[in-house]
Amino acid sequence: MKLNRLIAGSASALALILGSAALAAKIDISAHDIGGQVVGDKGPEAGVWIIAETKDLPTKYAKIVVTDDQGRFVIPELPDASYKVWVRGYGLTDSASVDIKPGKTVDFKVKPAESAAADAQHYPGMYWYSLIDIPPASEFPGTGAKGNKMPETMKTQAQFVDTVKNMCQSCHAIGTRGIREVPKLFKDAAQDSQTAWAIRTQAGQAMEYMATAINSIGPDKVNEVFSKWTDKIAGGALPFDKPERPKGIERNVVYTLWDWATPGHYQHDAISTDKRNPHVNANGLIYGSPEESTDLIPTLDPIKNVASTIKEPYLDEKMQGSADAPHGTSAYWGDEAIWDGHTSIHNVMMDEQGKVWFTAKLRPPANPDYCKQGSDHPSAKADPQASAVRELSRFDPSTGKWDMINTCFSTHHLYFGHDANNTLWTSAGGPGLGGGIVGWLNTRKFLETKDGVASQGWTPLVIDANGNGKRDAYVGAKDPLDPTKDKRIAASFYGIMPSPVDDSVWGQAMDRGFSRIDQPGYIIRLMPGSDPANTALAEVYQPPEGTFGPRGIDIGLDGVVWTVLSSGHLGSFDRKLCKGPLNGPTSAEGKQCPEGWHVYRLPGPQFKGLDPKGSANHAYYVWVDRYNVLGLGKNVPIAEANGAESLLALVDGKWVNMRMPYPLGFFTKNVDGRIDDDKKGWKGRGLWTTSGTRANFHGEGGTEAYPKVFKVQLRPDPLAH
Numbered sequence: 001m002k003l004n005r006l007i008a009g010s011a012s013a014l015a016l017i018l019g020s021a022a023l024a025a026k027i028d029i030s031a032h033d034i035g036g037q038v039v040g041d042k043g044p045e046a047g048v049w050i051i052a053e054t055k056d057l058p059t060k061y062a063k064i065v066v067t068d069d070q071g072r073f074v075i076p077e078l079p080d081a082s083y084k085v086w087v088r089g090y091g092l093t094d095s096a097s098v099d100i101k102p103g104k105t106v107d108f109k110v111k112p113a114e115s116a117a118a119d120a121q122h123y124p125g126m127y128w129y130s131l132i133d134i135p136p137a138s139e140f141p142g143t144g145a146k147g148n149k150m151p152e153t154m155k156t157q158a159q160f161v162d163t164v165k166n167m168c169q170s171c172h173a174i175g176t177r178g179i180r181e182v183p184k185l186f187k188d189a190a191q192d193s194q195t196a197w198a199i200r201t202q203a204g205q206a207m208e209y210m211a212t213a214i215n216s217i218g219p220d221k222v223n224e225v226f227s228k229w230t231d232k233i234a235g236g237a238l239p240f241d242k243p244e245r246p247k248g249i250e251r252n253v254v255y256t257l258w259d260w261a262t263p264g265h266y267q268h269d270a271i272s273t274d275k276r277n278p279h280v281n282a283n284g285l286i287y288g289s290p291e292e293s294t295d296l297i298p299t300l301d302p303i304k305n306v307a308s309t310i311k312e313p314y315l316d317e318k319m320q321g322s323a324d325a326p327h328g329t330s331a332y333w334g335d336e337a338i339w340d341g342h343t344s345i346h347n348v349m350m351d352e353q354g355k356v357w358f359t360a361k362l363r364p365p366a367n368p369d370y371c372k373q374g375s376d377h378p379s380a381k382a383d384p385q386a387s388a389v390r391e392l393s394r395f396d397p398s399t400g401k402w403d404m405i406n407t408c409f410s411t412h413h414l415y416f417g418h419d420a421n422n423t424l425w426t427s428a429g430g431p432g433l434g435g436g437i438v439g440w441l442n443t444r445k446f447l448e449t450k451d452g453v454a455s456q457g458w459t460p461l462v463i464d465a466n467g468n469g470k471r472d473a474y475v476g477a478k479d480p481l482d483p484t485k486d487k488r489i490a491a492s493f494y495g496i497m498p499s500p501v502d503d504s505v506w507g508q509a510m511d512r513g514f515s516r517i518d519q520p521g522y523i524i525r526l527m528p529g530s531d532p533a534n535t536a537l538a539e540v541y542q543p544p545e546g547t548f549g550p551r552g553i554d555i556g557l558d559g560v561v562w563t564v565l566s567s568g569h570l571g572s573f574d575r576k577l578c579k580g581p582l583n584g585p586t587s588a589e590g591k592q593c594p595e596g597w598h599v600y601r602l603p604g605p606q607f608k609g610l611d612p613k614g615s616a617n618h619a620y621y622v623w624v625d626r627y628n629v630l631g632l633g634k635n636v637p638i639a640e641a642n643g644a645e646s647l648l649a650l651v652d653g654k655w656v657n658m659r660m661p662y663p664l665g666f667f668t669k670n671v672d673g674r675i676d677d678d679k680k681g682w683k684g685r686g687l688w689t690t691s692g693t694r695a696n697f698h699g700e701g702g703t704e705a706y707p708k709v710f711k712v713q714l715r716p717d718p719l720a721h
Contacts, residue, residue, distance in 0.1 A: 033076050034075045036073060037073070038107075045071045045089060048092060064254070072719060074720070085100055117238060130606065133228060141155040145218075150217060153216070172695050176698045193230065197223040205325055243604075250659075252717055252720075260706065263697065269347060270709065274352050278675045279674075295312045315362040319363060323340045332697045344390060346390060351422070355397070358395070359413065363406065371388070379456075379533040385409060389428075405452040411426040413496050426440065429492065436477060442455045461536075463488075463540065465481055471535055495507060497561075499559065503527065504525050505526045507553065508521070508523050508552060522540040552622045553622070568616060573593075577593070618643035624636070629686070642668060645660055647712060669692035689710050
C-alpha cells in the first residue's frame with residue numbers, strides 16, 4: 001500500500017524560482033545549496049521541513065532541513081543533480097514539488113491541512129497506537145480461554161504493555177498507516193474484524209515468530225484488542241494529542257538519505273566506525289545487517305553515492321533459509337517469499353582496523369563436540385553447551401576474505417572491549433537463546449592463530465549470593481537460595497556493552513513479557529575475573545518502582561549506564577551512587593541500589609488509563625555519544641524512538657527531538673557516530689543509522705520503498721551552509 005502525498009493546487013503552491021531579490025538579501029547560498037522561504041496564509045512558516053530528492057545519482061538521494069523562525073531554509077552541500085523540492089509540516093498540506101538545481105532559490109506558498117484527519121496522517125506512529133485500549137489492571141493475571149483470554153503467564157498490565165512494545169512494535173511500526181488500517185485482502189476474507197486480524201497475523205514470512213509473540217498474550221486477546229483499535233480508527237477516531245513542530249536547536253538538524261538494499265529486504269542495523277574511536281573508517285563504506293531477509297549485506301559509499309552488496313558465507317550449504325519457512329499470503333507481496341536469508345545477520349560491528357564483524361547463523365543449532373559435556377574446553381567444563389543459534393563472522397574489506405568462527409554460544413549483539421586482547425563480547429538475545437551465559441572471543445589470539453575454538457569462551461551468570469566476594473558452587477536459577485552457595489540466574493544478555501572505565505561488562509535482560517520466564521528485566525554488571533569461565537560474578541539491578549521493560553544498553557565515558565524502558569522512559573544507572581552492599585542473599589532480587597537510578601519520561605502521549613508518569617512512546621535501543629560527534633555534548637544518550645519516528649537526545653535533562661518526516665514510518669534500531677574530518681566542523685561528522693522495521697512496505701512508499709541509510713548532522717543554525 002502506498003501513501004501518496006497530498007498535493008496542493010497550483011495557485012496555492014506556486015513556486016517563485018531563480019533568485020528573488022528579497023531572498024537574496026536574506027539568504028546566503030553557494031553553488032551547492034538550495035535556499036528559500038516558506039510562507040502560509042498567516043505569514044512565514046517556522047519549523048516545517050523542506051525535502052529535496054533526486055534519482056539522478058547512482059542511488060536515490062534526499063536531504064531534509066527545517067525552516068527557521070522566519071520560514072527561511074538552506075539545504076546545504078547537495079551533489080550536482082536535478083531535485084524535486086517540497087514542503088511538509090504539521091498543520092500543512094504537503095506542497096507541490098518544484099524541479100530545481102543547486103545554486104538557486106525557491107519560495108513556497110503553502111496551504112493549511114484540509115482537515116484534522118489529513119493533518120494527523122503526518123503524525124508519528126505513537127500518536128495513533130496510543131489509541132489502543134490496554135486491558136485494565138483488574139484483568140490481570142490471565143485466566144485463560146474461559147476467562148479473560150490471556151494465559152496465566154501474562155501476570156500484569158505492565159507485562160502486557162512490555163510485550164506489545166518489545167515483541168510487536170520492535171519489529172513492526174504499529175502506528176504506521178499500513179498497520180492501523182487493515183488491508184482489503186484480509187477484510188474481504190473475514191466476516192468480522194477480529195477474524196481479519198487473525199488472518200493478517202498469519203500473513204508473510206514472520207508468521208512463526210508472530211505466533212510466539214501472540215501466544216504470550218493470547219491469540220483471542222490479541223485479535224480483540226487490535227481489531228477494536230483499527231475499528232476505532234476506521235470509524236474516524238483521531239489521535240487525542242498532537243506533536244509540536246521542531247523548535248530551537250531541533251531546527252538546526254540536517255538529514256541525508258540514501259536508498260540501499262531492495263524493497264523486499266529489510267535491515268536490522270548498520271555500522272560506520274569503531275565505537276571506541278569514531279575516526280576509524282573516515283569517509284568509508286556503511287555496512288548493514290539484513291537479519292532474516294537475505295544473505296546480501298548492503299553497503300553504501302556516501303561519497304560516490306553508490307549502494308552495493310557483499311554476500312555472507314556460511315558453513316553448512318544445506319542449511320534451510322527464510323524462503324523454506326511456512327508463510328501466509330501477504331497483502332503486499334501475495335505468495336511471493338521475499339526473504340531468502342540463511343544467516344540471520346542480526347548485528348554488525350567494526351574494529352579498530354575497519355574490519356567488519358557480524359553475529360550470523362553459520363550452521364544448524366546442534367553444537368560440535370568441543371562445546372558439549374565431556375569436552376576439555378575450559379568453558380565447556382564449567383558449563384557445557386548443546387546448541388547455539390548464531391555464531392560469528394569477520395569480513396576484511398581490503399582483501400574481500402571472510403573468517404567464520406563456530407562459537408558454542410549464541411550471538412546477538414557484539415561489542416569490543418578495551419583490554420589488550422581486544423575481546424569481542426557478545427549477547428545471546430532472549431532467554432532460550434543463550435541459557436544464561438555470556439560469550440566472548442579473544443580476537444588478538446584468533447587473528448594470530450586462526451584458532452576459533454581456543455580463542456572463545458563463555459560463562460554462566462552467577463550472583464555472589466553468599467556474600468564472600470568470590471564465585472563458589474551455586475544453586476540453579478529455579479532453586480531456592482542456599483546460604484553457603486552462590487545463585488545462578490536464567491537471564492541472558494540482550495544488550496551488551498564493555499565498560500570504558502573498568503574491566504566490567506554490562507548487559508541488559510528482558511522482562512518476563514519478552515522472555516516468557518518468571519523473572520523481571522535487569523541491567524547486569526559482570527566482572528570477569530582472572531578466569532572468566534570460573535571466576536565471573538554478576539550483579540543485577542531492577543529498574544525503579546513504576547518503570548519496567550529495559551531494552552538496550554550503553555555506557556558513557558563517565559561510567560553511567562543507560563537503558564530505555566518500555567514503561568516509556570529512558571533510565572540511567574550510576575553504580576558509584578550505591579550506598580548499601582551489592583552482594584549477599586538479597587542481591588539476587590536486584591533491588592539493592594534504587595539510589596543509582598534516574599529516569600526520564602519519553603515525550604508523547606500515554607495510553608488512556610495508564611500511569612501518566614509513563615508514555616506510549618517506545619525506543620528500541622539507546623546509544624551514547626561519548627565523543628560529541630553530533631554536537632550536543634559528550635556522553636549524551638540518544639534513544640532510537642521508533643514510536644516517535646525520531647532520535648531523542650537527552651541534554652541536561654531536556655529532550656532534543658530529531659523527527660524524520662520522510663518517508664513516514666521512520667523506524668531505527670541503532671545509531672553510531674563517525675568523524676570524517678575534524679577540520680570541517682559539523683560538515684565533517686554525523687550520526688548514521690538505517691531503516692530497521694521488518695516491514696518497510698507498511699510506511700510511505702509501499703512496496704516501492706527501499707530501506708534507507710540516514711545521516712544526521714547538527715549545524716550551528718538553520719541557514720548554515
